[in-house]
Amino acid sequence: MRRATSIAEVRAAVREWRRGGERVVFVPTMGNLHAGHMSLMEAAGAHGERFVASIFVNPMQFGPNEDFAHYPRTPERDAQMLRDAGCDLMFSPDVAEMYPRGAEQSTRVEVPGLSDILCGEFRPGHFQGVATVVCKLLHIVEPDAAVFGEKDFQQLTVIRRLVTDLCMPVHIIAAPTVRDADGLAMSSRNQYLSAAERARAPALYRALAAAAARLAGGERDYSAIERDGLRTLEAEGFRSDYFAIKCAEDLTPPGPDSHHVVVLAAAHLGRARLIDNVQVRV
DSSP states (O other): OEEEOSHHHHHHHHHHHHHTTOOEEEEEEOSOOOHHHHHHHHHHHHHOSEEEEEEOOOGGGSOTTSSTTTSOOOHHHHHHHHHHHTOSEEEOOOHHHHOTTOGGGSOOOOOTTTSSSTHHHHSTTHHHHHHHHHHHHHHHHOOSEEEEESSSHHHHHHHHHHHHHTTOOOEEEEEOOOBOTTSOBOOGGGGGSOHHHHHHTTHHHHHHHHHHHHHHTTOOOHHHHHHHHHHHHHHTTOEEEEEEEEETTTOOOOOTTOOEEEEEEEEEETTEEEEEEEEEEO
């Protein structure tokens, strides 16, 4: 596995592979890798001859009171996990390489309509930071395909819209959420949970699954299902940001003709802010 810290190194490697007619797949991450990330790497390996992974904690997507400075960083462990997964190139730039004029003075990319709802309502500017860094990374790597996890469903939707609207020649692959045995979606932020909080955390997935079961069973009072989900999380000790049912394609409110919906939630448990979702065919 090659390790690169500069944009020029990445572009040189990708040009070399393309001259050999090889298909390139890209997996962007913020590092602190776990089994959920490894499922993205497996998907990458199945869709091309070469795959690139980035490790970059993007300051632009963190708010002023969020955990950028303390976000877990494990670069050597990440490198070993990527080697074991068959990664061809690990790109780990510093902030100055990605934002030479500083993140505050850099050009920004915004996806209107999708960026200020759900998580965007509670984390203003977050999806502007996500869209900007993903746009930059896709232009740096110029992959044939890129893999994103379904756990952050809103992020996946934002990126799909970004790629379509900017006419970017990259296929976005969605990888299913990876869960622990008790249903909790794997996340780097799970390590913020105390032992007692970790024991309660799977209630988030159970609440989503219960809502999905009601929808699959034919219920269509979306507001009532959302209210019940919020009450369930409150009873379990969560501080909820939202519990919502949306159309899976574009995160608009579902109507009588909606056939593919997603139940999404974001809730705080101790220091951790957990997000999860369950898709349903109705």
